[in-house]
Amino acid sequence: MSNMVVVGTQWGDEGKGKVVDLLTAKSDMVVRFQGGNNAGHTLVVEGKQFIFHLIPSGILYPDKKCLIGNGVVVDPEVLLEEMAKLEDARIDVTPRRLSLSEKAHLIMPYHRAIDHAREARKGKAMIGTTGRGIGPCYEDKAARTGIRAIDLTEPEVLEEKVKVNLEEKNFYLTRFLNAEALEAEPIVDAYLKMAERLKPYITDVSLELDRAVKAGRRILFEGAQGTHLDVDHGTYPFVTSSNPVAGSACAGAGIGPNQLTHVIGIVKAYTTRVGAGPFATELSDATGDYIQEKGHEFGATTGRRRRCGWLDLVIVKDSVRLNGLGSIAITKLDVLTGLEKVKLCVGYEVRGEAVDHRPASIRRMALCQPVYREMPGWREDISGVRKLDRLPPEARAYLNVIEEISGVPISIVSVGPAREATIVVKDVF
Ligand code: GDP
Numbered sequence: 026m027s028n029m030v031v032v033g034t035q036w037g038d039e040g041k042g043k044v045v046d047l048l049t050a051k052s053d054m055v056v057r058f059q060g061g062n063n064a065g066h067t068l069v070v071e072g073k074q075f076i077f078h079l080i081p082s083g084i085l086y087p088d089k090k091c092l093i094g095n096g097v098v099v100d101p102e103v104l105l106e107e108m109a110k111l112e113d114a115r116i117d118v119t120p121r122r123l124s125l126s127e128k129a130h131l132i133m134p135y136h137r138a139i140d141h142a143r144e145a146r147k148g149k150a151m152i153g154t155t156g157r158g159i160g161p162c163y164e165d166k167a168a169r170t171g172i173r174a175i176d177l178t179e180p181e182v183l184e185e186k187v188k189v190n191l192e193e194k195n196f197y198l199t200r201f202l203n204a205e206a207l208e209a210e211p212i213v214d215a216y217l218k219m220a221e222r223l224k225p226y227i228t229d230v231s232l233e234l235d236r237a238v239k240a241g242r243r244i245l246f247e248g249a250q251g252t253h254l255d256v257d258h259g260t261y262p263f264v265t266s267s268n269p270v271a272g273s274a275c276a277g278a279g280i281g282p283n284q285l286t287h288v289i290g291i292v293k294a295y296t297t298r299v300g301a302g303p304f305a306t307e308l309s310d311a312t313g314d315y316i317q318e319k320g321h322e323f324g325a326t327t328g329r330r331r332r333c334g335w336l337d338l339v340i341v342k343d344s345v346r347l348n349g350l351g352s353i354a355i356t357k358l359d360v361l362t363g364l365e366k367v368k369l370c371v372g373y374e375v376r377g378e379a380v381d382h383r384p385a386s387i388r389r390m391a392l393c394q395p396v397y398r399e400m401p402g403w404r405e406d407i408s409g410v411r412k413l414d415r416l417p418p419e420a421r422a423y424l425n426v427i428e429e430i431s432g433v434p435i436s437i438v439s440v441g442p443a444r445e446a447t448i449v450v451k452d453v454f
C-alpha cells in the first residue's frame with residue numbers, strides 16, 4: 026500500500042503541481058480533497074505550460090484516474106472550461122479519466138458576488154481573496170444550505186434550493202453589501218444546462234477510492250493552498266476557508282486515516298504570499314525584487330504579484346507537526362542562484378524573547394522579528410543538476426540546515442519548472 030498526500034507547507038504556490046505531476050508517474054489515481062479554483066497548479070511538460078485550478082494535476086498522464094473529492098468546492102463553469110481546454114489539447118477527459126464527487130459543494134454566482142462585494146466593503150482590511158466565491162461557498166456548506174453536485178441530477182431540488190437561498194442572499198447583497206440582486210431563473214437554467222455535461226462524471230468518490238485501495242492501487246492526494254492558509258491552523262483571518270493540512274485528505278476524499286502511508290510537504294526554497302496577512306521574513310528591498318522576478322512570482326490564478334521573502338523555518342517546522350510530514354520536497358532552489366548571501370529564518374524574537382512557533386495572535390505575529398542564519402550563496406547554474414552531490418557545496422549546506430531545523434529528510438529537490446528538472450534524493454514510494 027502506498028497512498029501519499031502532497032501538501033503545501035507555507036502560504037501556497039510552493040510548486041505542489043510540479044511535484045504531484047512528478048509523483049503521478051508512480052501512482053494510479055490523483056485526488057483533490059479541498060479548496061477550489063482559488064488554486065493554481067502549474068506544470069511544465071515537454072516545454073508546454075499547463076495551469077490547473079480544479080482538475081487534479083495527474084490528468085496529463087493518459088492512464089491515470091483523477092478525482093475531485095467531496096471536500097472541494099466546485100465552480101461548474103470553471104470545471105467545464107478546464108475540461109474544454111484539455112480536450113482542445115487532445116487530452117482525454119471522459120468519465121473514464123475524471124470523477125466528481127456527488128457530495129462536492131457547488132460555487133454559485135451569489136458566492137462570487139458576495140466574495141467581491143465583501144472584499145470591496147472591507148477596503149484596506151481586505152483579506153485579498155481570489156474572488157472565486159470560495160469562502161461564501163464553504164459558509165453555506167457549514168450552514169447546511171449549500172448546493173451539491175448531486176443536486177444537478179434532481180432539477181426540482183436545485184430550483185427550490187436556489188430560490189430559497191436567493192431570498193437570503195439578495196437581502197444581504199442589496200441591503201448590507203450595496204451590490205446587485207441576482208435572479209433565480211437564469212441561474213437555474215445555466216446550472217441545469219451544465220448539469221447535462223457534468224452528470225456522467227458525478228459519482229461516489231469514496232466508494233471508487235475504496236475499490237481502488239482494495240485492488241492495491243496507489244493513490245496520490247493533491248493538496249491545494251498551504252498549511253498557513255488553513256482555516257484552523259493558518260494566520261487567521263488571513264487564510265482560506267478550508268483545511269489544506271494532510272488530515273483533511275481523509276474527510277475531503279472519504280477515506281480512513283489508516284489508508285495514508287506518507288505525507289510529503291512542499292517547501293519553496295524561499296517564502297511567498299499572495300493576499301494580505303503577516304509575513305515575518307518578507308523582503309521589501311532589492312533582494313525581494315530579485316527573487317520575485319527570477320522566480321516569476323505572479324499568482325497562477327489572479328496574476329497578482331506575490332510578496333517574497335527568505336525561507337521561514339519556523340512556519341515549516343509548524344507544518345511538520347501539523348501534517349505529520351514524512352519527507353520534504355524543496356522547490357525553486359535554482360531561483361536563489363546568484364545571491365551573494367542567503368538567509369534562513371530559524372526562530373523569532375518578540376521584544377527580546379525567543380519564540381519558536383508562530384503565535385496565534387495576529388498582533389503578536391506582527392511583532393515577531395526573524396532570527397536569521399546567514400550563509401554564503403552560490404553562483405553556478407544548478408538547473409541542469411540531477412544528483413545531490415553535484416550541487417555546489419553552499420547549496421548543499423543550505424539544504425542541510427533545512428533538514429537539521431525541520432527534522433525531516435528531503436526526498437526531492439526541484440531545480441526548474443519542468444518535470445525533468447528534478448533531483449530525486451529518496452524514492453518516497
Ligand atoms: P502550486 O500552487 O503549489 O502548484 O504552485 P504554482 O504553480 O502556483 O507556482 C509555482 C511556480 O513555480 C510555477 O510557475 C511552476 O512552474 C514553477 N516551479 C515549480 N518548481 C520550480 C523550480 O524548481 N524552479 C523554478 N524556477 N520554477 C519552478
Ligand code: IMO
Nearest residue numbers: 037038063064065153154155249250265299300
Ligand atoms: P495554490 O493551491 C496562494 C489565498 C488568497 C488569499 C487567501 C483567501 O495555488 O497554492 P480565498 O480566495 O481562498 O478565500 O483567499 O488565500 N490563496 C492562495 N494563495 N496559493 C493558493 O492556492 C491560494 N488559494 C487561496 O490569495 O490570501
Ligand code: MG
Nearest residue numbers: 038065066325
Ligand atoms: Mg498556485
